[in-house]
Amino acid sequence: MPQHVWTTVIRPARAAPTGRVVVLAHSGAGPNALLPMVRWLPDDIEAVGVTLPGRERRFAEDAERTLDDPEGTVAAVAGELRTRSAVPAVLFGHSMGAAFAVALALTAPDLCRALVLSAHPDGGSRAELAGQWDEDDLMAILERGGGTPPEVLADEYLRAHLLTVLRCDLTLGYRLATRHAHRTLPVPLTVLGGRDDALTETAELTRWSRRAGAGLRERVFPGGHFYLLDEANQKAVADETAGALRLVTSG
Structure with missing residues (x-):
C-alpha cells in the first residue's frame, strides 16, 4: 500500500x-476543520482531506516548506491522489x-x-493580496x-504557531492565485459564499465568471466567512458539493 503523507480519508464512504x-x-487549518459539513455528504461519496505541514497530524512539520516550491506541493498532492482508487472526484x-x-x-x-470554490475570489482574497x-x-x-x-489565542505557544501557519498559508494562497489568475478552468464551477463574510464580499465572488469555461453555479448563504460550518448551512453546502459531482457523472 502506498504511504499517504499529504492526503487522508477523513470521511469514508458508508457504501x-x-x-x-477532495x-x-x-x-491555518487542516481538513478536519470542515468535518461538520463533510459528515453530511451522501453515503456513497468518500471525502479525502489534504493536510499541509504545520497542522493536525503534521503539526510538528515546518509549514514554510510549502513556500520553497508551491507547484511542487501541488504536484505532490496530485501524485498521491493518483494512487487512490479511480472514482470521479470534485475538489472542494x-x-x-x-x-x-x-x-x-x-x-x-x-x-x-468539477470545482466547488468557497469564500474566495478569483485572483486572490484581499488578505492574501496584501503580500506581507x-x-x-x-x-x-x-x-x-x-x-x-x-x-x-489565549495560549502563547498555540497562538504563535497558528500565526506562523497562517502567514505561510496566505503567502501560498497569494502565489497560487496570482500564478494561475488568467487560465480558463475546464471543469464546471460551483461558487459559494457567506452573505456577511468580512473577508470576502459576495460581489467579489462573481469574478469567477470570467474563467468559467465549462459553466458556473453561484449560491450565497446567510453567515460569515465560516458560513459552511453554521449548523443551518452544513447539509445544504454538502448537497451543493455532492450535486456538483452528480451533475458531471450523471451523463
Missing part, C-alpha cells in the same frame, strides 16, 4: 464509493483552499470533474474571519 470529494481547508476548497484547488485542477485535470503581514495584521484577519477558539 460502495461512487465518487470522492477537501482543501482555509489558511474553502478560502485559501480554493486557490489550491484551482491550481490542482489545472495541474492535474484528470483528477477533477505583521502580527497585528494576522490577528485582524482572524478576528474578521471568526471561528478561532479563544483558548487557542
Whole structure:
C-alpha cells in the first residue's frame, strides 16, 4: 500500500464509493476543520482531506516548506491522489483552499470533474493580496474571519504557531492565485459564499465568471466567512458539493 503523507480519508464512504470529494481547508487549518459539513455528504461519496505541514497530524512539520516550491506541493498532492482508487472526484476548497484547488485542477485535470470554490475570489482574497503581514495584521484577519477558539489565542505557544501557519498559508494562497489568475478552468464551477463574510464580499465572488469555461453555479448563504460550518448551512453546502459531482457523472 502506498504511504499517504499529504492526503487522508477523513470521511469514508458508508457504501460502495461512487465518487470522492477532495477537501482543501482555509489558511491555518487542516481538513478536519470542515468535518461538520463533510459528515453530511451522501453515503456513497468518500471525502479525502489534504493536510499541509504545520497542522493536525503534521503539526510538528515546518509549514514554510510549502513556500520553497508551491507547484511542487501541488504536484505532490496530485501524485498521491493518483494512487487512490479511480472514482470521479470534485475538489472542494474553502478560502485559501480554493486557490489550491484551482491550481490542482489545472495541474492535474484528470483528477477533477468539477470545482466547488468557497469564500474566495478569483485572483486572490484581499488578505492574501496584501503580500506581507505583521502580527497585528494576522490577528485582524482572524478576528474578521471568526471561528478561532479563544483558548487557542489565549495560549502563547498555540497562538504563535497558528500565526506562523497562517502567514505561510496566505503567502501560498497569494502565489497560487496570482500564478494561475488568467487560465480558463475546464471543469464546471460551483461558487459559494457567506452573505456577511468580512473577508470576502459576495460581489467579489462573481469574478469567477470570467474563467468559467465549462459553466458556473453561484449560491450565497446567510453567515460569515465560516458560513459552511453554521449548523443551518452544513447539509445544504454538502448537497451543493455532492450535486456538483452528480451533475458531471450523471451523463
